[in-house]
Amino acid sequence: MTLVGIIANPASGKDIRRLVAHGSVFDNIEKVNIVRRVLLGLETTGVERVLYMPDYFGIVPMALEHVHLNMTVEPLKMYCEGTQDDSTLAAKLLEDEGAKCLIILGGDGTNRAVAKGSVAVPFMSVSTGTNNIFPCMVEGTIAGMAAGFIATGAVSAEEGTFKTKRLDVMIDGRPSDIALVDVALYDDIFLGSKAIWNMDKVKELVLTQAKPSNIGLSSIGGMVIKRPLPQDKGLHIVLGPLDSGEGLEITAPVAPGLIKAVKVLDCREISMEDEIVFDMSPAVIALDGEREVELLPGKKASVRLSKNGPRVVDIERTMWLAVQRGRMTNHGK
Known part of the structure; x- marks a missing residue:
C-alpha cells in the first residue's frame, strides 16, 4: 500500500x-x-x-x-x-x-x-x-x-x-545539530527570541546556498560571490564592524523587508567534509536563521559541510x- x-x-x-x-x-x-x-x-x-x-x-x-x-x-x-x-x-x-x-x-x-x-x-x-x-x-x-x-x-x-547538502554542527568534536541552509556564529550569551535581525552580532557564516535572490543570511553570500555556488561547495564568510577600514561592504535582504549593510572581511568556498572552527565562546549558534545552540565558555564549535x-x-x-x-x-x- x-x-x-x-x-x-x-x-x-x-x-x-x-x-x-x-x-x-x-x-x-x-x-x-x-x-x-x-x-x-x-x-x-x-x-x-x-x-x-x-x-x-x-x-x-x-x-x-x-x-x-x-x-x-x-x-x-x-x-x-x-x-x-x-x-x-x-x-x-x-x-x-x-x-x-x-x-x-x-x-x-x-x-x-x-x-x-x-x-x-x-x-x-x-x-x-x-x-x-x-x-x-x-x-x-x-x-x-x-x-x-x-x-x-x-x-x-x-x-x-x-x-x-547540509551543515553538521559539532561541539567539542561531537555531533550537536544540523542546518540545511546556513549556520551563523552570533555574539550573544542567550537564545532569546531565536530569530536573527541584529547583524552587528553576526560574526561568521557557513552556507550551503548563496544566492542574491534568497531572503535571509544566505543572501549575503550571493552578494559577494556574484555567481552560482557549485553543488559540491559551500561558503565560509567572516564579518566585521561596518566602520572597519578593511573588507567589502555589501547590502543584503537578511529578513523580509529588512535590508542591511554588512562588512565582509573574508569569503571563501569550502569543499565537502571541510570543517570550519569557531574561535569564540561563550556565543550562540544560529541554524537556518534561528538561534538554537548555546556555546558555553570553554567549548569549541565547528561546522562541517556534508553531502548527506x-x-x-x-x-x-x-x-x-x-x-x-x-x-x-x-x-x-
Missing part, C-alpha cells in the same frame, strides 16, 4: 520577524486549504494511504472536512509537545512506517527539524514559513501530485529528486516525466 506522510507545522510563519522586520503572517487556515489541495492531488496519482503528524490546530482533520477521499488518511500514533521535536519524531516514525515521500509545510526551520528525523525519504517541501530558502513556493495540488508520482513509483526517486542532506522532489521534472509516461492520459475515454 503506497504511503505518503504529511508534516504541517502550525507554528511556522509566525515568529518575531513580524515585529522586527516585515514578515507576513502565514495563518493556519491557509495551511488547511493547502493540505486539502495536497490530499486531492495525492489521490489523483493513486496514493492509497496518508499518515500525518497530529498538531494542536488540527490542520489535516480540518482539511478533510467537506471532501470525500477514497484513500485512508490517519494520524500518527505519537504524543505532541508543540515544539520542533514533534516534526523530528514524526519524520522518524514515517520512515519506519515505510513512507515513500514526506510532504512538509513550513519554512527552513521546519525542514531542518524534519531532516533531523529522516533524510532517507524524499521531501516535498511546501513553503509556509518566514525564511523559505529550502522549501519552494508551489501550489498545493501540484505538490500533492508530484509527491504522489514519486511515492507510487510512476517516477523513481533517482529520476525525480535531487540531493541536497535530504533528497528533494524536482517538481517540474517529475511532472514532465509523469506526463510523458501517460499518467495523465485517460485511455479509452
Whole structure:
C-alpha cells in the first residue's frame, strides 16, 4: 500500500520577524486549504494511504472536512509537545512506517527539524514559513501530485529528486545539530527570541546556498560571490564592524523587508567534509536563521559541510516525466 506522510507545522510563519522586520503572517487556515489541495492531488496519482503528524490546530482533520477521499488518511500514533521535536519524531516514525515521500509545510526551520528525523525519504517541501530558502513556493495540488508520482513509483526517486547538502554542527568534536541552509556564529550569551535581525552580532557564516535572490543570511553570500555556488561547495564568510577600514561592504535582504549593510572581511568556498572552527565562546549558534545552540565558555564549535542532506522532489521534472509516461492520459475515454 503506497504511503505518503504529511508534516504541517502550525507554528511556522509566525515568529518575531513580524515585529522586527516585515514578515507576513502565514495563518493556519491557509495551511488547511493547502493540505486539502495536497490530499486531492495525492489521490489523483493513486496514493492509497496518508499518515500525518497530529498538531494542536488540527490542520489535516480540518482539511478533510467537506471532501470525500477514497484513500485512508490517519494520524500518527505519537504524543505532541508543540515544539520542533514533534516534526523530528514524526519524520522518524514515517520512515519506519515505510513512507515513500514526506510532504512538509513550513519554512527552513521546519525542514531542518524534519531532516533531523529522516533524510532517507524524499521531501516535498511546501513553503509556509518566514525564511523559505529550502522549501519552494508551489501550489498545493501540484505538490500533492508530484509527491504522489514519486511515492507510487510512476517516477523513481533517482529520476525525480535531487540531493541536497547540509551543515553538521559539532561541539567539542561531537555531533550537536544540523542546518540545511546556513549556520551563523552570533555574539550573544542567550537564545532569546531565536530569530536573527541584529547583524552587528553576526560574526561568521557557513552556507550551503548563496544566492542574491534568497531572503535571509544566505543572501549575503550571493552578494559577494556574484555567481552560482557549485553543488559540491559551500561558503565560509567572516564579518566585521561596518566602520572597519578593511573588507567589502555589501547590502543584503537578511529578513523580509529588512535590508542591511554588512562588512565582509573574508569569503571563501569550502569543499565537502571541510570543517570550519569557531574561535569564540561563550556565543550562540544560529541554524537556518534561528538561534538554537548555546556555546558555553570553554567549548569549541565547528561546522562541517556534508553531502548527506535530504533528497528533494524536482517538481517540474517529475511532472514532465509523469506526463510523458501517460499518467495523465485517460485511455479509452
